[in-house]
Amino acid sequence: xxRPHTGRRRNEAAREAVIDAAIALLQDVGYExxxxxxxxxxxxxxxxxxxxxxxSKAAVVAEAIGTRAQHTIPLPDTGALGTDLAxxxxxxxxxxxxxxxxxxxxxxxxxxxxNPETAAPFKEFLANRRASLRSLLERGAAxxxxxxxxxxxxxxxxxxxxxxxxxxxxxxxxxxxAARKLxxxxxxxxxxxxxxxSDS
Amino acid sequence: xxRPHTGRRRNEAAREAVIDAAIALLQDVGYExxxxxxxxxxxxxxxxxxxxxxxSKAAVVAEAIGTRAQHTIPLPDTGALGTDLAxxxxxxxxxxxxxxxxxxxxxxxxxxxxNPETAAPFKEFLANRRASLRSLLERGAAxxxxxxxxxxxxxxxxxxxxxxxxxxxxxxxxxxxAARKLxxxxxxxxxxxxxxxSDS
Amino acid sequence: xxRPHTGRRRNEAAREAVIDAAIALLQDVGYExxxxxxxxxxxxxxxxxxxxxxxSKAAVVAEAIGTRAQHTIPLPDTGALGTDLAxxxxxxxxxxxxxxxxxxxxxxxxxxxxNPETAAPFKEFLANRRASLRSLLERGAAxxxxxxxxxxxxxxxxxxxxxxxxxxxxxxxxxxxAARKLxxxxxxxxxxxxxxxSDS
Amino acid sequence: xxRPHTGRRRNEAAREAVIDAAIALLQDVGYExxxxxxxxxxxxxxxxxxxxxxxSKAAVVAEAIGTRAQHTIPLPDTGALGTDLAxxxxxxxxxxxxxxxxxxxxxxxxxxxxNPETAAPFKEFLANRRASLRSLLERGAAxxxxxxxxxxxxxxxxxxxxxxxxxxxxxxxxxxxAARKLxxxxxxxxxxxxxxxSDS
DNA sequence: CGCTAAACGAGACGGTACGTCGTGTCTTCTG
DNA sequence: CAGAAGACACGACGTACCGTCTCGTTTAGCG
Numbered sequence: 003x004x005r006p007h008t009g010r011r012r013n014e015a016a017r018e019a020v021i022d023a024a025i026a027l028l029q030d031v032g033y034e035x036x037x038x039x040x041x042x043x044x045x046x047x048x049x050x051x052x053x054x055x056x057x058s059k060a061a062v063v064a065e066a067i068g069t070r071a072q073h074t075i076p077l078p079d080t081g082a083l084g085t086d087l088a089x090x091x092x093x094x095x096x097x098x099x100x101x102x103x104x105x106x107x108x109x110x111x112x113x114x115x116x117n118p119e120t121a122a123p124f125k126e127f128l129a130n131r132r133a134s135l136r137s138l139l140e141r142g143a144a145x146x147x148x149x150x151x152x153x154x155x156x157x158x159x160x161x162x163x164x165x166x167x168x169x170x171x172x173x174x175x176x177x178x179x180a181a182r183k184l185x186x187x188x189x190x191x192x193x194x195x196x197x198x199x200s201d202s
Numbered sequence: 203x204x205r206p207h208t209g210r211r212r213n214e215a216a217r218e219a220v221i222d223a224a225i226a227l228l229q230d231v232g233y234e235x236x237x238x239x240x241x242x243x244x245x246x247x248x249x250x251x252x253x254x255x256x257x258s259k260a261a262v263v264a265e266a267i268g269t270r271a272q273h274t275i276p277l278p279d280t281g282a283l284g285t286d287l288a289x290x291x292x293x294x295x296x297x298x299x300x301x302x303x304x305x306x307x308x309x310x311x312x313x314x315x316x317n318p319e320t321a322a323p324f325k326e327f328l329a330n331r332r333a334s335l336r337s338l339l340e341r342g343a344a345x346x347x348x349x350x351x352x353x354x355x356x357x358x359x360x361x362x363x364x365x366x367x368x369x370x371x372x373x374x375x376x377x378x379x380a381a382r383k384l385x386x387x388x389x390x391x392x393x394x395x396x397x398x399x400s401d402s
Numbered sequence: 403x404x405r406p407h408t409g410r411r412r413n414e415a416a417r418e419a420v421i422d423a424a425i426a427l428l429q430d431v432g433y434e435x436x437x438x439x440x441x442x443x444x445x446x447x448x449x450x451x452x453x454x455x456x457x458s459k460a461a462v463v464a465e466a467i468g469t470r471a472q473h474t475i476p477l478p479d480t481g482a483l484g485t486d487l488a489x490x491x492x493x494x495x496x497x498x499x500x501x502x503x504x505x506x507x508x509x510x511x512x513x514x515x516x517n518p519e520t521a522a523p524f525k526e527f528l529a530n531r532r533a534s535l536r537s538l539l540e541r542g543a544a545x546x547x548x549x550x551x552x553x554x555x556x557x558x559x560x561x562x563x564x565x566x567x568x569x570x571x572x573x574x575x576x577x578x579x580a581a582r583k584l585x586x587x588x589x590x591x592x593x594x595x596x597x598x599x600s601d602s
Numbered sequence: 603x604x605r606p607h608t609g610r611r612r613n614e615a616a617r618e619a620v621i622d623a624a625i626a627l628l629q630d631v632g633y634e635x636x637x638x639x640x641x642x643x644x645x646x647x648x649x650x651x652x653x654x655x656x657x658s659k660a661a662v663v664a665e666a667i668g669t670r671a672q673h674t675i676p677l678p679d680t681g682a683l684g685t686d687l688a689x690x691x692x693x694x695x696x697x698x699x700x701x702x703x704x705x706x707x708x709x710x711x712x713x714x715x716x717n718p719e720t721a722a723p724f725k726e727f728l729a730n731r732r733a734s735l736r737s738l739l740e741r742g743a744a745x746x747x748x749x750x751x752x753x754x755x756x757x758x759x760x761x762x763x764x765x766x767x768x769x770x771x772x773x774x775x776x777x778x779x780a781a782r783k784l785x786x787x788x789x790x791x792x793x794x795x796x797x798x799x800s801d802s
Numbered sequence: 803c804g805c806t807a808a809a810c811g812a813g814a815c816g817g818t819a820c821g822t823c824g825t826g827t828c829t830t831c832t833g
Numbered sequence: 834c835a836g837a838a839g840a841c842a843c844g845a846c847g848t849a850c851c852g853t854c855t856c857g858t859t860t861a862g863c864g
Binding site: 432433434508509511512514515516517525528529553555556557559560562563564565566567568570571573574580583584586587590591593 | 632633634708709711712714715716717725728729753755756757759760762763764765766767768770771773774780783784786787790791793
Binding site for chain 6: 407408409410411413437438439440449450453
């Protein structure tokens with residue numbers, strides 16, 4: 003019937019070494035300048051081993067991106083949307099101020115632009131991040147801190163848009179002040195109604 | 203003194219041939235696969251002539267894109283911030299929905315990430331776009347449609363952040379609805395004060 | 403221990419293809435005009451393969467010369483120095499009248515002048531040729547057809563000097579007459595003594 | 603009369619600067635490595651000025667060679683062929699032992715091989731040198747120091763053959779001993795007749 | 803335990819494109 | 834209007850990687 007297997011098994015250590023080296027290399031030189039030759043040497047692996055398991059540079063990068071894009075931001079729960087958001091953005095922005103992190107994110111974005119194959123895992127990563135923020139907003143909506151019919155996806159994109167825009171261009175910082183203003187803006191943009199001045 | 207110049211001048215025809223060929227080639231094979239060798243041959247130009255005037259593939263591409271990317275958005279002036287913004291974003295978003303345009307912008311961004319050397323003209327381009335929007339917002343501030351001390355740069359980044367975030371990822375459209383919501387969000391985020399109810 | 407070798411071994415066929423192509427190319431276009439690019443293409447080999455094994459154009463040419471410069475002239479043995487020499491020179495000169503041969507020799511000489519790196523194998527080749535003639539002369543000396551203390555190296559240089567001088571300049575032919583005269587001149591220059599006839 | 607001439611006259615100094623630089627450059631780097639670009643820069647001259655007056659690198663080299671190759675050997679006149687020749691060869695060989703001289707001669711030869719265009723002035727130079735020696739031999743023939751019908755051209759080639767052969771290869775010196783042996787060899791090879799004892 | 807077979811590090815292979823340099827031609831400006 | 838400066842189209846230079854192909858070695862299951 004089916005021959006189960008013969009010969010040496012795949013060396014998992016080699017696989018990990020390649021992925022780790024890929025992440026480091028991507029951060030270092032970007033998607034352009036990313037070389038299988040260099041990757042293999044950095045990983046201490048033969049070129050053929052790379053080609054045996056990944057069909058292309060894009061595939062390695064894609065897997066590297068997918069593997070690394072796991073880190074999550076803890077969702078705060080202070081009971082009020084404004085403070086929840088402010089805290090969430092502060093944590094997020096502080097992470098993004100780390101040059102290594104922003105560098106990695108930028109190069110992941112560039113890779114995603116250059117090659118659609120790498121885009122898929124990257125987009126999934128982004129979708130996960132959006133989902134985090136959305137659940138925060140949903141909590142606010144459930145507490146009626148938002149007008150009915152508020153477009154949560156829009157607000158999410160607004161928030162991550164600021165993060166990425168400043169992160170990619172670097173013309174202005176992602177500091178605590180920006181986090182506070184962003185939280186306030188989201189709250190203002192989703193405020194329930196202009197009529198009844200709030201009390202509570 | 204100043205030596206005015208000696209020797210043959212730059213051949214403008216060659217420059218144009220290169221830029222034209224670059225645009226065609228970019229559309230044909232994309233940023234990857236874009237070869238200086240092929241570019242020179244297509245343009246009927248020596249490779250050296252390309253390298254003489256552009257430091258890198260990215261630089262040629264940047265200029266090619268920049269040459270074509272002259273489209274300016276007319277600043278509407280309806281007398282009210284909300285409608286001005288809505289109109290501005292609608293026009294902007296509609297342009298960005300063109301696959302060719304968004305593709306060029308994405309590749310400009312990727313090139314800017316991969317190669318900081320090319321980033322300068324791109325950042326200037328972005329700064330110009332921000333300045334357009336900012337002048338619109340300033341008009342609103344002058345009309346006291348905004349709270350004192352509103353951070354116009356923050357609002358600008360918020361707006362372009364949404365544009366770029368959706369443009370780069372493509373997970374949701376930049377349609378008229380988004381434009382309207384964005385205008386409303388900016389207005390809400392900069393509203394003069396919750397205390398004094400409006401009196402139209 | 404000793405690492406025996408790792409990785410694929412050198413492809414001997416490629417080496418031979420390069421050398422063969424080098425010989426042909428050298429004959430065709432000379433040392434100038436000899437292009438590594440063309441050599442690689444003619445040999446059906448990657449340029450890198452050439453550069454991997456030879457440090458320079460000169461080195462390839464040197465090896466090509468060394469490989470090809472094996473053809474030996476049979477040493478005649480008629481029992482008398484004069485006829486031995488005459489026969490040897492006739493054979494040698496006739497070979498040298500072939501335009502292809504003389505062309506190759508000239509270009510070898512030029513290469514040896516231009517680039518000392520190529521000189522070594524060429525000089526060895528020349529030394530081999532001198533050794534052939536010298537053994538002929540030694541036989542004559544052993545038969546006491548020469549004066550004691552005759553400088554065989556000088557005679558050898560005299561003979562090959564004529565060959566090369568005419569070969570390089572081409573102002574006069576290397577024909578049978580020249581061969582005969584050369585043989586006679588060597589015999590005269592090495593004659594044992596003015597034994598019987600002359601006095602003084 | 604004469605047209606007063608308009609505009610700048612041809613700069614003879616530029617021509618000389620080129621030739622001088624060519625000689626120096628040729629000695630320095632040989633025919634290979636000889637660059638018009640470098641020549642123009644060394645001469646402090648525009649490339650076009652070189653091309654205006656010489657059709658090719660070979661032509662410049664040819665003229666440089668022709669200009670410099672003027673040095674003549676004084677013809678000795680001792681009354682006897684053997685001593686005349688010995689003196690002539692000693693003088694000639696001593697000049698040729700100068701590394702600068704031999705280097706220049708070798709590169710001239712190489713240039714002549716590589717590029718037939720440069721060969722003409724070089725061959726003329728060689729012909730002049732042969733003519734010198736031939737006139738010496740003719741004097742000996744006139745004095746009946748030679749057999750009737752001796753091939754003077756052959757003897758000339760024999761002599762210069764030795765000079766060039768040793769000069770080009772450098773395996774043995776062109777010293778006074780060699781000069782003496784060469785003179786003796788020529789005398790022996792042209793001796794009037796073994797039978798008839800001399801009767802001066 | 804010995805055999806077969808696959809995976810491994812290493813690295814040579816035929817290629818393509820790189821960015822630089824020199825060619826010979828052609829402006830352009832200065833003296 | 835000759836001459837320097839230098840841009841031009843062309844093409845070879847020597848290098849870096851591409852993706853494929855041996856090599857000899859290591860490691861696993863099967864008989």
